[in-house]
Amino acid sequence: MDIEKSVLIKDEYDIVTARSTAKQMAAEIGLGIVDQSRIATAVSELARNIVVYAGKGVVNFQWLSENDRNGLEIVAVDSGPGIADIDWAMTDGYTSGGGLGIGLPGTKRLMDEFEIESKVGRGTTITIRKWKR
Amino acid sequence: MLQVEQIPILKIDDFLITSIQVALHDKLALSFQDGVLRKIEHTNAKGLIIDITAVDVVDSFITRILVETAAMARMMGTKTVLVGLRPDVAITLTEFGMKLKGIQTALDLERGLAMLRKEIEMDNEEFC
Numbered sequence: 242m243d244i245e246k247s248v249l250i251k252d253e254y255d256i257v258t259a260r261s262t263a264k265q266m267a268a269e270i271g272l273g274i275v276d277q278s279r280i281a282t283a284v285s286e287l288a289r290n291i292v293v294y295a296g297k298g299v300v301n302f303q304w305l306s307e308n309d310r311n312g313l314e315i316v317a318v319d320s321g322p323g324i325a326d327i328d329w330a331m332t333d334g335y336t337s338g339g340g341l342g343i344g345l346p347g348t349k350r351l352m353d354e355f356e357i358e359s360k361v362g363r364g365t366t367i368t369i370r371k372w373k374r
Numbered sequence: 375m376l377q378v379e380q381i382p383i384l385k386i387d388d389f390l391i392t393s394i395q396v397a398l399h400d401k402l403a404l405s406f407q408d409g410v411l412r413k414i415e416h417t418n419a420k421g422l423i424i425d426i427t428a429v430d431v432v433d434s435f436i437t438r439i440l441v442e443t444a445a446m447a448r449m450m451g452t453k454t455v456l457v458g459l460r461p462d463v464a465i466t467l468t469e470f471g472m473k474l475k476g477i478q479t480a481l482d483l484e485r486g487l488a489m490l491r492k493e494i495e496m497d498n499e500e501f502c
Binding site for chain 1: 462
């Protein structure tokens with residue numbers, strides 16, 4: 242599938258761009274205001290993690306279409322330090338910076354699907370999806 | 375380039391009222407916090423109302439700034455009420471698990487002001 246939009250993340254201003262892109266695309270496929278808020282917040286967290294932990298990266302957006310349902314897929318990619326213990330990072334209550342990143346369990350709860358791949362020294366890729374019901 | 379953006383902080387009687395109408399990026403959130411505390415220092419305000427009706431995304435960073443600002447204001451003797459939390463924002467915050475610890479909330483500006491007036495009245499009675 243083709244990437245519809247791509248937002249380069251290198252500083253905090255790009256976090257704002259990423260979340261407004263998320264909101265706009267969610268609205269475009271007819272997701273409701275609550276889902277728009279969920280997706281924008283999830284993207285904000287992923288983009289902040291890139292800025293805080295990796296310094297730079299990219300957030301890609303693409304449409305999903307499967308049988309008769311539509312959705313939105315967002316992939317946050319960086320080549321930063323990676324996450325050594327994913328289970329630990331996915332534990333609720335764990336945050337290394339008090340609102341300065343991670344927040345992965347919360348992000349997962351806001352979305353329908355959540356996948357994470359990370360290699361120490363290589364980087365992290367997080368994929369999130371939301372389907373229109 | 376750092377854009378110079380302002381979030382106005384208005385004073386009425388013993389209260390400061392501020393309404394966030396722009397997309398909050400991190401630096402702006404921090405300068406907002408700084409601006410609010412300075413204004414408290416200069417005005418000796420007893421209450422602070424932060425209106426977030428126009429804020430459509432409240433992520434963990436913004437939550438932290440709001441919670442911290444309220445805690446700092448409290449140390450300076452000022453009570454904070456957060457007003458205008460939209461239903462979609464309230465749902466997202468709750469599902470995510472972000473807590474507005476130590477912050478009072480009210481539906482709108484009017485209720486927020488009433489809440490502050492009542493509390494400050496009660497504080498004054500205790501003194502007498």
